[in-house]
Amino acid sequence: MTLGQIDRADEVAGIVFVDRKQSALTDFLASHNISAQQINLDYQARLARQQADQAAAAAAAANEENNANGSDDDEDVAEQKKRKRKEEKAIAKIKASKEFKRRKFEHHRAKDSDDDEETDDDALARDMMKKPQKAPPKPGQFANCETCEKRFTVTPYTLAGVDGGFLCTKCGKELKDEKSKAEKAAAKSKKKALVPRVRKRQQESDRMEGNVKLGAKSLVEHCVRKVADVVNDIEDFGDLPQNLLDRLSQILSKKRVLTPRTLQLFLQPGIDRIAVYDCAKLETEDFNKIFAFMPDVERVNFRFAGQLKDEPFRYMIEKNPKLRHLQLDASNLITDAAWTDLFLHRGDQLETLKLSALNDSFRDEIVEIMASTCPNLKRLKLRKCSHMTEQSINFIASMTSLEHLSLAIAQESSAESLVNLIDSVGSNLKTLCLEDYCDADDSVLEAIKNNCTQLTKLRLTGSPSFTDNMLANLFDAAWPNPCIRHIDLSSNRDMDSAMGPNDEDDENPVGFGSNAMKAMMVHSGNKLEQLDLHSNRHVGKEVLLDVFDGVKQYPNLKDIDLSFVTHVDDVVMTGIFKSCPALEKLAVFACFSAREAVIPQGIAVIGLPNAQSAVETVGGA
Amino acid sequence: MADTNKELSPFVTLVSADGFEFHVRRSAACVSGTIRRMLDVQNNFSEAQSGVCHLENLSGIVLEKVVEYFYYNEKHHQSSSVADMDIPADLCLELLMAADYLDT
Numbered sequence: 206m207t208l209g210q211i212d213r214a215d216e217v218a219g220i221v222f223v224d225r226k227q228s229a230l231t232d233f234l235a236s237h238n239i240s241a242q243q244i245n246l247d248y249q250a251r252l253a254r255q256q257a258d259q260a261a262a263a264a265a266a267a268n269e270e271n272n273a274n275g276s277d278d279d280e281d282v283a284e285q286k287k288r289k290r291k292e293e294k295a296i297a298k299i300k301a302s303k304e305f306k307r308r309k310f311e312h313h314r315a316k317d318s319d320d321d322e323e324t325d326d327d328a329l330a331r332d333m334m335k336k337p338q339k340a341p342p343k344p345g346q347f348a349n350c351e352t353c354e355k356r357f358t359v360t361p362y363t364l365a366g367v368d369g370g371f372l373c374t375k376c377g378k379e380l381k382d383e384k385s386k387a388e389k390a391a392a393k394s395k396k397k398a399l400v401p402r403v404r405k406r407q408q409e410s411d412r413m414e415g416n417v418k419l420g421a422k423s424l425v426e427h428c429v430r431k432v433a434d435v436v437n438d439i440e441d442f443g444d445l446p447q448n449l450l451d452r453l454s455q456i457l458s459k460k461r462v463l464t465p466r467t468l469q470l471f472l473q474p475g476i477d478r479i480a481v482y483d484c485a486k487l488e489t490e491d492f493n494k495i496f497a498f499m500p501d502v503e504r505v506n507f508r509f510a511g512q513l514k515d516e517p518f519r520y521m522i523e524k525n526p527k528l529r530h531l532q533l534d535a536s537n538l539i540t541d542a543a544w545t546d547l548f549l550h551r552g553d554q555l556e557t558l559k560l561s562a563l564n565d566s567f568r569d570e571i572v573e574i575m576a577s578t579c580p581n582l583k584r585l586k587l588r589k590c591s592h593m594t595e596q597s598i599n600f601i602a603s604m605t606s607l608e609h610l611s612l613a614i615a616q617e618s619s620a621e622s623l624v625n626l627i628d629s630v631g632s633n634l635k636t637l638c639l640e641d642y643c644d645a646d647d648s649v650l651e652a653i654k655n656n657c658t659q660l661t662k663l664r665l666t667g668s669p670s671f672t673d674n675m676l677a678n679l680f681d682a683a684w685p686n687p688c689i690r691h692i693d694l695s696s697n698r699d700m701d702s703a704m705g706p707n708d709e710d711d712e713n714p715v716g717f718g719s720n721a722m723k724a725m726m727v728h729s730g731n732k733l734e735q736l737d738l739h740s741n742r743h744v745g746k747e748v749l750l751d752v753f754d755g756v757k758q759y760p761n762l763k764d765i766d767l768s769f770v771t772h773v774d775d776v777v778m779t780g781i782f783k784s785c786p787a788l789e790k791l792a793v794f795a796c797f798s799a800r801e802a803v804i805p806q807g808i809a810v811i812g813l814p815n816a817q818s819a820v821e822t823v824g825g826a
Numbered sequence: 827m828a829d830t831n832k833e834l835s836p837f838v839t840l841v842s843a844d845g846f847e848f849h850v851r852r853s854a855a856c857v858s859g860t861i862r863r864m865l866d867v868q869n870n871f872s873e874a875q876s877g878v879c880h881l882e883n884l885s886g887i888v889l890e891k892v893v894e895y896f897y898y899n900e901k902h903h904q905s906s907s908v909a910d911m912d913i914p915a916d917l918c919l920e921l922l923m924a925a926d927y928l929d930t
Contacts, residue, residue: 419903419904420903420904420908421899421902421903421908421911422908423930424895424925425925427895428918429922430910431913431918431922439919443919443923446926
């Protein structure tokens with residue numbers, strides 16, 4: 206039972222706690238469905254029944270008090286009278302006090318009636334007086350224990366019993382033990398209540414990574430994580446298979462513990478590849494060591510290689526004759542001269558070259574050298590290399606061996622350059638990625654349609670001038686290209702019109718819209734695995750409903766991003782779940798009308814405002 | 827996952843290199859792809875007939891942990907956000923190799 210539930214239960218009973226500060230014990234009792242309020246009410250009822258004997262009871266109480274105080278045993282009548290007067294005074298005082306009013310208010314709320322007001326008042330006041338007004342015996346005096354009635358000496362450490370009397374050392378200790386036990390239990394139950402929330406947090410975190418699979422993680426995953434945890438105690442990985450080494454490198458990089466010490470574990474002569482996803486802690490000698498230890502290396506993948514200088518780079522060119530695949534990120538200390546060396550010496554054997562975030566070197570001239578010295582290059586990926594200009598694109602156009610081409614450089618290039626590029630290399634391409642070329646227009650689409658026939662991955666993003674009809678035309682039945690597995694056509698929308706497709710009567714609206722959506726799914730829906738359409742806000746609701754109608758099936762579609770496609774709503778989402786049996790991840794950021802759809806287990810939906818709904822459930826009251 | 831052919835015993839025996847035998851529920855053992863294929867009658871390995879798998883490259887102590895994982899996995903088969911199983915640090919590398927071999 207949560208606090209919220211208790212609150213609700215109390216509201217139903219018409220009771221409101223005025224003082225919200227509760228002790229742990231009260232909490233504990235409440236959690237066991239014991240209400241102090243109820244006990245108090247019962248007590249009041251009993252008191253009313255005993256009203257007839259009240260005077261006698263009061264006298265008895267006075268006597269008892271007398272005894273407890275342990276003062277003079279033989280009081281005379283005058284003194285008793287005096288005491289009675291005192292009591293009356295005290296009661297009057299109590300009746301005037303705030304505390305009394307509060308209790309009275311509560312009492313009436315509880316009883317919900319006004320009868321017997323006077324007697325109730327008296328009883329209440331007397332009740333209140335009994336407890337706190339009792340003068341405590343000073344330390345050093347004797348008192349009778351409230352529980353066992355033994356006589357004992359009062360000390361500063363003496364505890365008060367439940368009825369306000371004092372407890373002897375033994376009973377006091379018992380009470381204390383009991384209290385601490387109850388507190389512990391309360392704390393424990395609180396802790397237990399916390400656990401699911403912590404879990405929930407972890408769950409949300411996993412969900413963001415698209416990991417909502419039911420059941421336990423694989424034993425391999427368990428072990429890899431554990432190995433990464435204790436990596437500093439490990440002397441040698443032994444002969445772990447390559448895929449596990451790679452996974453370990455990923456985890457260690459993510460944890461930023463890929464130091465020269467841990468790097469050593471990955472260096473094995475027999476292995477043909479090395480991937481370090483965070484080289485920030487490696488220096489010249491570490492790079493040298495890598496190339497010295499692994500003379501047969503074929504694949505080199507260094508990310509954040511900011512400290513990779515010319516010297517180890519030339520060492521690599523010299524010592525690793527089998528190098529065929531090279532991927533470097535942020536290796537800004539390599540000069541153009543060293544790049545030239547690479548292409549002159551190893552250019553003819555390079556099959557893969559992926560470079561990103563080069564801001565200090567690799568100018569157009571180097572691209573020209575690359576284009577002329579790498580006849581076997583199959584994969585080329587260039588991203589965020591700030592010195593490359595439109596000229597580079599023209600040089601790349603001469604590399605007809607390319608099968609996979611991803612470019613995010615020289616993004617101000619004209620559409621003609623891109624068309625020229627696609628015209629010359631397009632026919633062999635299996636992958637074509639052109640990111641954020643703001644001048645790319647329909648002529649580029651036309652070039653793709655005319656040249657590319659083997660694409661399995663297509664990424665065309667960030668163009669403000671592709672038209673819906675031309676995109677639809679690209680995917681029509683006349684295109685000989687088979688089904689595409691990975692499509693990313695995100696952020697292709699008209700920058701100027703914020704609201705929906707331009708005009709109803711506009712013949713050819715700009716941006717990826719309803720026609721393109723329909724044509725694309727007809728063309729590639731069968732084999733499509735990954736679909737990114739984020740920020741294509743002109744995709745209409747009818748077409749979404751039509752494409753994801755729950756009857757048409759997209760058996761391989763695993764990953765969809767429809768963020769900022771504002772027409773996605775609960776119905777569309779439900780349709781997606783029905784139409785995509787293999788779906789693993791769906792991103793719907795900023796799809797504000799989709800929030801109620803029932804998400805089947807095993808699908809990670811991210812971007813829904815469930816942080817809010819989670820707050821609502823937890824808050825309760 | 828597990829084939830519930832009536833002729834098959836619901837338990838199989840896993841034998842470690844140093845001779846420890848573990849009698850494990852078939853459904854649990856089949857969490858491992860390798861063992862599942864070993865025991866698949868269609869593949870007609872001797873393990874499928876005898877119901878005994880000799881895992882010559884696993885020591886008893888590693889196999890014990892593996893078996894613990896089998897049952898842990900089966901127990902949490904349908905639950906979401908499962909707590910991680912505890913793996914002793916000195917065993918994790920060997921266990922990793924075993925897990926890789928067993929396709930678990």
